[in-house]
Structure formats: C-alpha cells, structure tokens
Amino acid sequence: xxxxxxxxxxxxxxxxxxxxxxxxxxxxxxxxxxxxxxxxxxxxxxxxxxxxxxxxxxxxxxxxxxxxxxxxxxxxxxxxxxxxxxxxxxxxxxxxxxxxxxxxxxxxxxxxx
Amino acid sequence: xxxxxxxxxxxxxxxxxxxxxxxxxxxxxxxxxxxxxxxxxxxxxxxxxxxxxxxxxxxxxxxxxxxxxxxxxxxxxxxxxxxxxxxxxxxxxxxxxxxxxxxxxxxxxxx
Numbered sequence: 440x441x442x443x444x445x446x447x448x449x450x451x452x453x454x455x456x457x458x459x460x461x462x463x464x465x466x467x468x469x470x471x472x473x474x475x476x477x478x479x480x481x482x483x484x485x486x487x488x489x490x491x492x493x494x495x496x497x498x499x500x501x502x503x504x505x506x507x508x509x510x511x512x513x514x515x516x517x518x519x520x521x522x523x524x525x526x527x528x529x530x531x532x533x534x535x536x537x538x539x540x541x542x543x544x545x546x547x548x549x550x551x552x
Numbered sequence: 553x554x555x556x557x558x559x560x561x562x563x564x565x566x567x568x569x570x571x572x573x574x575x576x577x578x579x580x581x582x583x584x585x586x587x588x589x590x591x592x593x594x595x596x597x598x599x600x601x602x603x604x605x606x607x608x609x610x611x612x613x614x615x616x617x618x619x620x621x622x623x624x625x626x627x628x629x630x631x632x633x634x635x636x637x638x639x640x641x642x643x644x645x646x647x648x649x650x651x652x653x654x655x656x657x658x659x660x661x662x663x
Contacts, residue, residue: 480657481656482654484654485651488650545594
C-alpha cells in the first residue's frame with residue numbers, strides 16, 4: 440500500500456513564477472515530515488523537516504506547510520529559478536528517529552526561462 | 553567533511569556476476585541506510601543500520617542481496633548473483649538525530 444501520494448506528478452512553470460506541490464500521506468502514527476530536493480543524477484537533499492506540532496517552515500524561497508489532522512503537506516516555491524528544476528519528494532516518518540521514512544514518488548518540476 | 557562517499561559511481565556487469573557496492577558514511581553519524589531507486593518504484597529502503605547493527609532488512613528483495621557494516625566508517629551492499637532487474641541507482645545515506653545525508657549513488661547496469 441502506497442502511504443504517500445504526491446501531486447502533480449510533473450509540473451512545468453516559467454522562471455519567476457510561484458508553484459505549490461502537494462503531498463497526502465497515511466503514515467500512522469505520524470512523527471515528522473521532510474521535503475527533499477533531488478537534482479538529476481544526484482542524491483536527495485533535505486529542504487525542510489517539520490514535526491507534527493509545526494504548521495509551517497521556511498528555507499529561503501521554499502516554504503513547507505503541514506496539517507497533521509488531515510495528513511496533508513505542501514511545498515511552496517516562490518520566484519522560481521532555473522536551478523529549481525528537480526524532483527521534490529515528500530517523506531513522512533512514523534518514528535522519532537531516522538529509522539523509518541516513507542518516500543513519495545516525487546513531483547518533477549521543470550522551470551523554463 | 554567530504555559527505556557520504558560511494559564507490560563505484562557506475563557499474564556495468566553481466567547477469568550472474570557478483571556486484572559489491574561500497575559506502576563511507578559521514579564521520580560521527582550513527583545511522584546508515586541503503587536505498588534503491590528506479591523509475592518504476594521510486595526510492596526504496598533496502599536496509600538500515602544503527603551503530604553498525606542491522607535494524608531493519610525487510611526491504612532487501614531476496615537472498616541474493618546482503619549488506620554488512622563491519623565498522624562505523626564502512627559498509628557494503630553485495631548482490632550475488634546479479635540479474636537484469638537489479639539495474640537501478642543505489643544510494644547510501646548516513647544520519648544522526650533528525651538529519652539524513654545521501655551519497656551520490658552508484659548506477660548499476662546488469663546486462
């Protein structure tokens with residue numbers, strides 16, 4: 440059973456525009472949620488980590504939101520740049536340690552000039 | 553620190569051959585993970601270690617796969633015998649507390 444659903448599967452936007460990526464999860468009990476960025480040919484890199492009690496967290500032009508009641512998260516990218524072209528992966532966790540992370544399939548974002 | 557180091561970066565082998573992937577985690581990290589990534593299945597956890605001890609190997613596909621961590625600075629993932637369906641990118645990651653850091657991956661092609 441897939442416990443993480445991300446939408447859209449792929450997205451194309453123009454440079455300078457904003458976009459929002461969505462994540463729904465069913466992981467329970469829920470502890471925290473990460474968003475990773477994965478550039479083509481490289482390993483994923485963590486953008487944000489939120490615990491169940493946090494609603495929002497920012498990292499530069501990236502802002503993640505979390506609603507633990509509805510089990511939904513979003514990643515908002517402001518003023519997109521060409522370097523934002525990558526796959527963005529939502530990763531909820533069941534425990535308080537690193538032991539069990541559940542990876543979504545990712546949203547492939549392409550930013551055009 | 554140089555980050556997580558994986559070798560080789562690319563491996564091409566014939567079906568039936570033994571393949572060994574290597575990983576050097578970041579110094580001081582007490583978790584080490586092996587993942588496999590394919591277009592069809594995305595990122596899958598194969599096995600993870602805590603303080604060099606295997607904690608969860610439920611993601612290891614079958615007996616052809618084995619992983620070891622003889623000390624805090626080295627781990628191997630071995631596939632014997634390899635099959636074409638094992639073709640994927642294999643990532644090693646290490647972590648401490650809430651943070652996890654991925655290596656650059658090994659792209660394995662089994663012909």
